[in-house]
Every structure is written in C-alpha cells, then in structure tokens.
Amino acid sequence: MDRGLTAVSATDEAITGWIAAQPRNRLDAAICRLTRAADHSALWVVVAGILAVRRGAGRKAAARGLLAIALSSATANGMLKPLLPRRRPAAAELPAYRTITDPPTSSSFPSGHAASAAAFATAVALENPRVAPAVVPLAAAVAYSRVHVGVHWASDVLAGAAIGSGVALATQRWWPVRTSDEARARPVDTVPELPQGDGLVIIANPFSGPPDYDVSDEIAEALPAARLLRVTADSRVDDQLRETIAELGGWVKAVGVAGGDGTVAGAASVADELHLPLVVVPAGTLNHFARDVGVYDLQEAVDASQAGEAVAVDLGLVEAHPGSGDDPENPEVIRTRYFLNTASVGSYPELVRLREKWQPRWGKWPAFAAALVTVLRRSERVRVRFHDEWKDVWFIFVGNGPYHPRGMVPAWRPTLDSGLLDVRWLRADVRFSRLRVVAALILGALGHSRVYHQAEVTELDVELAVPSMLATDGEVVEEAGRYTFRVAKDPVPVYRRDEERWTGRDRPFQG
Structure with missing residues (x-):
C-alpha cells in the first residue's frame, strides 16, 4: 500500500x-x-x-x-x-x-x-x-x-x-436514458402517397402548445392541397373531422391532426373508425405520442406523407360502465374512449398534473418523484377488483403497450404494436406502503418493492367499490364504477419517415 x-x-x-x-x-x-x-x-x-x-x-x-x-x-x-x-x-x-x-x-x-x-x-x-x-x-x-x-x-x-x-x-x-428517438413498429406499405397533402383532411388545434404559436399557417404552406380545419372552442375534434370527411367523400385518403395528445386522440379515433391512415404533427406542450412514434416536427410529417411511409400503431380503448346493468328500466350505457399513451384510475391523474406543472422547472424525473411523494401523502386508498381479486391500491396505471423501463417509473415505449397493455399499481394494504415507495425511489429499487406490481395483459377489467375518476393521456375524462381496458382490434397506420431512406435527400420544405 x-x-x-x-x-x-x-x-x-x-x-x-x-x-x-x-x-x-x-x-x-x-x-x-x-x-x-x-x-x-x-x-x-x-x-x-x-x-x-x-x-x-x-x-x-x-x-x-x-x-x-x-x-x-x-x-x-x-x-x-x-x-x-x-x-x-x-x-x-x-x-x-x-x-x-x-x-x-x-x-x-x-x-x-x-x-x-x-x-x-x-x-x-x-x-x-x-x-x-x-x-x-x-x-x-x-x-x-x-x-x-x-x-x-x-x-x-x-x-x-x-x-x-x-x-x-x-x-x-433513477433516470433511464432513452436509447432510441423512435419506438419500433412494423412498416405499413399500403398507405397512399399524399403529394402536397392531396387527399388529406387535417385539423389543427390553436389552443394546444404555447399560447403565442399557431401551426396552421405553416401547415397551409407545407400542404397546400390538404383540407385544413381549425379546432373551435364549441366543437369536438372527432365531430369536425367526421362532418368534413362525409362532405368530401371518396377524395379523402387520410386523416391528419396538429396538436397535443388529447387532440391527436380525437383524430385517431376517427382514423380507426373509418380505416384511414393518420398524419400527426406535434404541436402540443409535451407531444408524448408523436415522440414515441418518431415524428418530431412538421417537416417529418410532410416527408412521410408525401413518400407514403408509415408504421402500425396500437390504440388503447377504455369502456366506462357507470351502472350495474341489472335494472331493465335503467340500462347500462357503455361509453368508449380512446387513449394513445396511458390511462389511470385513482390518484395517478393528480400525480400527472403535478409532474407536468413542475417538469419545466425541475426536469421530468425530479418532478415525477416530487409529485409522487406529494400525491401519496395526500391521497386516499382505492378499493378495486381486478384479476379476480379485491385489492386496496393507491392507483392503477395502464399503458397502451409495454413501457420502459420495467420495475421503475414508466418513461417510454420501445414498441408500438405489441397488442398488450402495461398494468402497474401500488398496493395500499402493505404496512408503511407510502414510506416503502419513497425509500424504493431513493434507492432506485422500485421494482423490488412489495408495494409495486406490474403485469402485461391483453385486456383488463377494473371494478371499483366506490366510483372513481378515469384519466386518459393525463386528462381527467370520466367517472364510473367499472372500466374495461383493451387494445383496439387493428392498429392504425401512422405516417413516419424512414430515416435510412431519407438520409441525404433534398427536402421540399423546411419548416
């Protein structure tokens, strides 16, 4: 020595x-x-x-x-x-x-x-x-x-x-590095080419993203042959698209959307129902879906739509069952909603709200950890029945496809067309469960905690002892006593540029 x-x-x-x-x-x-x-x-x-x-x-x-x-x-x-x-x-x-x-x-x-x-x-x-x-x-x-x-x-x-x-x-x-700019998905070679947006009905949401930025003018310049709509305060995205597509008839070859995840979900539901491919232009605040697909700006959406390059992407569905269905005079009405990224029951919606509030200042992972600690301190346990068993949980997270990393805070999807749901929950029936979660987060060992559980399934039925709120893609959208989650039968083709083919090409538009 x-x-x-x-x-x-x-x-x-x-x-x-x-x-x-x-x-x-x-x-x-x-x-x-x-x-x-x-x-x-x-x-x-x-x-x-x-x-x-x-x-x-x-x-x-x-x-x-x-x-x-x-x-x-x-x-x-x-x-x-x-x-x-x-x-x-x-x-x-x-x-x-x-x-x-x-x-x-x-x-x-x-x-x-x-x-x-x-x-x-x-x-x-x-x-x-x-x-x-x-x-x-x-x-x-x-x-x-x-x-x-x-x-x-x-x-x-x-x-x-x-x-x-x-x-x-x-x-x-604690903070995994994303290893790829885009998730894996199988190519779809049957989508039509849309030169200058010909055959495309695209709707832009001026209320998404920064308040002083509206992408509509850039879309009109880049896709002059497309039919451009703008979201209005008193109408739904899906209703506007359905009405316009019905008017234009056979001319329509694809549905497009410029906005955040909530706006994109509305357009995706129309694309799924009418069996049309989807053009996505990220114009929201966070754009989780577009980022997972691998579309980072208008230029990439224009390139892919003009070349007819797309990949297959799963859409999540959740059915809300507000009643018991046993009363013939008050039949149960099932409401179906689409979600692109995640859905959740319990205190998770509040967690997402706090994380997105603090993320611009602190970064995603510190904001998530602080939000989780805050929510666990305030929240009440939820009595739920799933996997044929009643459980007390703090929340249930449902991802549209397996999220990475496993055993940790879900961050991104490595694949877009797995046909699976990623289900994660925190148990509330374990002694000192909240302290255990905080300790596991500090040690980077959440996946080894008795409080944390994860499963991948094709369908999940969740019954609640007391009706609870549902959030999809970070927004609270529903309250019901039972929810059924599944993946849509067929994936939707979403235009995505083949980066290997585009390397070195001259591009017609620079946005």
Whole structure:
C-alpha cells in the first residue's frame, strides 16, 4: 500500500515538474481564465443554459448534466475531501505566471472541478451524443487546467474525473436514458402517397402548445392541397373531422391532426373508425405520442406523407360502465374512449398534473418523484377488483403497450404494436406502503418493492367499490364504477419517415 502511494506521489511530482519546465506561451493565460470560469460550476451552468434553449435532447442533457454536477460535487467536496486530506502542490513548484490568485485551501484530493467537469460531460453525452465532441474536450481542458495552474496533483484530477463520470452513469438508475428517438413498429406499405397533402383532411388545434404559436399557417404552406380545419372552442375534434370527411367523400385518403395528445386522440379515433391512415404533427406542450412514434416536427410529417411511409400503431380503448346493468328500466350505457399513451384510475391523474406543472422547472424525473411523494401523502386508498381479486391500491396505471423501463417509473415505449397493455399499481394494504415507495425511489429499487406490481395483459377489467375518476393521456375524462381496458382490434397506420431512406435527400420544405 505504502509503495503504491509512493509511486503515485512520485508520478504526480514528475508531471507537475514537467509542466513547470515548459516555456511560457499564450495558452497559460487562457488556461488560467478557463479554470476560473469553472469555479462553482459557473461554466457548466452557462453551457447548460445554451443546451436548454432547444427542447428535446438538448434540454434533457442540460437537466441531467446539472443533476450530475450536484451529486458529484456533494460526493467529492462534501464527503471525500474531509475524509481524505491531502496537501496541494507547493506554489513554489510552478512559475508565478502559471498560478492563480487566492488558490483553494481545502484538501487536494479529489479534484472537485474535475469531478464536476466529468459529471457534466458524461451526462450530456448520455442524453445528446451529438454535442459530446464539443463538451468532452472542454471538460478535459478544465480537468487539466487544475494541474497546469498548480492547485491539484494529476492523481487528484483522475480520481475526480472517475467520481464524476461514475455519478453521471449512476443517474441512469433513477433516470433511464432513452436509447432510441423512435419506438419500433412494423412498416405499413399500403398507405397512399399524399403529394402536397392531396387527399388529406387535417385539423389543427390553436389552443394546444404555447399560447403565442399557431401551426396552421405553416401547415397551409407545407400542404397546400390538404383540407385544413381549425379546432373551435364549441366543437369536438372527432365531430369536425367526421362532418368534413362525409362532405368530401371518396377524395379523402387520410386523416391528419396538429396538436397535443388529447387532440391527436380525437383524430385517431376517427382514423380507426373509418380505416384511414393518420398524419400527426406535434404541436402540443409535451407531444408524448408523436415522440414515441418518431415524428418530431412538421417537416417529418410532410416527408412521410408525401413518400407514403408509415408504421402500425396500437390504440388503447377504455369502456366506462357507470351502472350495474341489472335494472331493465335503467340500462347500462357503455361509453368508449380512446387513449394513445396511458390511462389511470385513482390518484395517478393528480400525480400527472403535478409532474407536468413542475417538469419545466425541475426536469421530468425530479418532478415525477416530487409529485409522487406529494400525491401519496395526500391521497386516499382505492378499493378495486381486478384479476379476480379485491385489492386496496393507491392507483392503477395502464399503458397502451409495454413501457420502459420495467420495475421503475414508466418513461417510454420501445414498441408500438405489441397488442398488450402495461398494468402497474401500488398496493395500499402493505404496512408503511407510502414510506416503502419513497425509500424504493431513493434507492432506485422500485421494482423490488412489495408495494409495486406490474403485469402485461391483453385486456383488463377494473371494478371499483366506490366510483372513481378515469384519466386518459393525463386528462381527467370520466367517472364510473367499472372500466374495461383493451387494445383496439387493428392498429392504425401512422405516417413516419424512414430515416435510412431519407438520409441525404433534398427536402421540399423546411419548416
């Protein structure tokens, strides 16, 4: 052990001595400014702000990067430095022009700057590999700068970088990285091509998404041959589409929609009923469905519809049974609703509302964890019967298709046409069930908790002791005493661009 430490110290001194022996050059001043810019992670906060300007991978990379910095800084500076004291290099070992004023006096081991730099770079590379070639060299330069200006030994920097990278990689236990921009689905080669939108009836919802943005004008420019409708405050999306399609008759080849998940669900129901393919333009706040399908903007929808490229996508159905059906004078009326992503019974709708409220400020996973703790503290248990057994639960989650990751908070779908429902619930009949859930979340071990359960089924019938609210795709839509969930008989073809075929093509419209 002593020999190993002696060898490390000798190597550190040799590296510091080699740097000290290098002639003065213009990089010395730049490196001093760089190391100062990284004080208190100010440099990484600025980079995160730049990445967060654009929604999507950039914003997620920024959020993960800042989280990784917070955790790695707490580990390196808050835990390890007090436990492992080590003197810093003597100022006399380097020329004055390479040193910084007011050098730190805390323990040299490990380097907090290197830990934060490596944590941020690793986290960003996980979420957005395209910006890694810019961020990783910057992080390496910051780490090297700590040796160059004489405030750390090389081994301090290597240890700090290892800690930072390890912490960033460990965040995947609580916050899994999405491995693909789009879910798998089998191609459908029978959909018609829609040149300039010919044969397409598309409805745009100006009430979705940002209040100062309406995608209708862009759609009219990109798809001039399409019949464009706009959602009005006093009409339903599906009713407007059915009425227009009935008027146009055989000219209609496809249904289109621009809006959030609620608007898309209305259009999808019409596409399913009339056996028409669906064009989706993401124009809502979160656009979960479009993101899973792999359509990220108007351009991709235009490309796919003009080329006749589509994939098969399952739609979820839920039937609400408000009465018992035993009274012949008051027969039971079954109401059927479509859902694209998820449906839920119990306190889950409130959880979704809080998560979406806090997500823009904190990021999805911290917001979800905070919302779950808040909801579990406030909520009341629900008595339900499913799988031929009465159970006390906090909520039941039903996904339209298996969600990933298993045994954790559902995040995305790896496939779109499995024909299965993903059912998850939290038991309320286990002692200290709420505390168990919180502890499991903190440890990243929700899938191993006795409170958490999951199953994949083709159909689910849920009876409630007391009628409860139903939420579909994050919106509370119904109250009933019994619900039946299933997957629609036939998947709907949804236009999606074949990225391999489109690589390098000239595109007719840039939105």
